[in-house]
Amino acid sequence: MASPPPPARRSYEKALTRSLDRYLDGLPGQLSVSVRELSTGLSYTYNRRLRTATASIVKVDLVVALLLKAQRRHRALAGWERRAAARAVKVSDNAAASTLWSAIGGAPGLAAAHRKLGLRNTTPGPGGAWGATTTSAADQIRLLTALTSPKSPLSAENRRYVLGLMSDVAPEQSWGVSAAGREDVALKNGWLPRPRDGGRWTVNSIGRVRDRHGHTYLIAVISHRHRSMGAGVKAVEHVAELVTKTLSKTASRR
Known part of the structure; x- marks a missing residue:
């Protein structure tokens, strides 16, 4: 039987959950964060x-998957x-992402990479719909861990x-988890209005961020059913900043 978390951990987890519950109460849509x-x-x-x-965060x-192959x-x-990898990540080029999808063997190739990476809750999209891949925030942290x-x-070279x-x-795509710190940011965002959600927006952001106190975070925020992309971005950024500030204070007390 696992031992219970130490009191300090229970305290910051409870405080964060209360703060997020208050902030998200009444806001349209749903959100998950892992850090x-x-x-x-x-x-x-x-x-x-x-x-x-996933929308475009799947491009990472x-x-x-291509590098593992x-x-x-x-x-x-x-x-x-x-060239396809650079365009897919740097400017979120969809044609480049489709090229990568074909190069790895589509959904079976992506699923094979997920098994290698230990992703548990990420399912490749049907057909060629790579943006319809579904995921959890915790799985995105597992992906980021594979990069760090x-x-x-x-390999170290491929991680770099x-x-x-x-x-x-x-620059116009540098929003999202970067709100948690501007010292050293490596991120990818995804945004998509989904017909199945009545045109409401899925907005996601993942990345590695270093704050001004020297703390380095892996952060994944996934969310959907926002009334607009702007509303989704605002929620993602607020949550990323709130969670990392709390963890920074907790780390400084150790």
């Missing part, structure tokens, strides 16, 4: 059962693969490569 501070191991997840479409997943074959990416941990199935792409996204 881990790398130096202390402090972590937190809110609304862990929520699953949303596609690049990772190349590693198995003991080769570097070809020029066209690197020496225990990752990805993906984080480099995420550190160079187009």
Whole structure:
């Protein structure tokens, strides 16, 4: 039987849950956040059962799957693969993402990468609908861990490569988890109005962020059914900032 978390952890988790409940009460839509501070191991997840479409955050997943496939074959990416990866992550180019989807073997190829990465709640989209892949916030932290941990199935060179792409996204796409800290940001966002939700918006943001206190966080915020993209972005940014500020204060007391 697992031992209970220490009192300090119970305290910050309860405080965060109360704060998020208050903020999200009455707002349209649903949201989940998962975060881990790398130096202390402090972590937190809110609304862990929520699953949303990935929209364009899956583009990081596609690049990772491509790199894992190349590693198995003991080769570097070809020029066209690197160009597609850069366009998919940096400017969120959909045609480039479709090229990557085909290159990894579609849904079966992505599912194979998920097994290698230990993703438990991420299901590739049907047919060629890579943006309809569904995921959890906790799984997105597992993906980010694969980009930052020496225990990752990805080589150190490939981890640096993906984080480099995420550190160079187009300025107009640099919103989201970057609200948690501007010192060192590597992120990818996804946004999509979904007909199945009556045209309401799915808005997601994942990334590695360092704050001004020197704390480095892996953060994933997924959400759906917002009335507008702007409302979704506002909620994602508020939650990312709230959670990391609380964890920063907790870490500083240790």
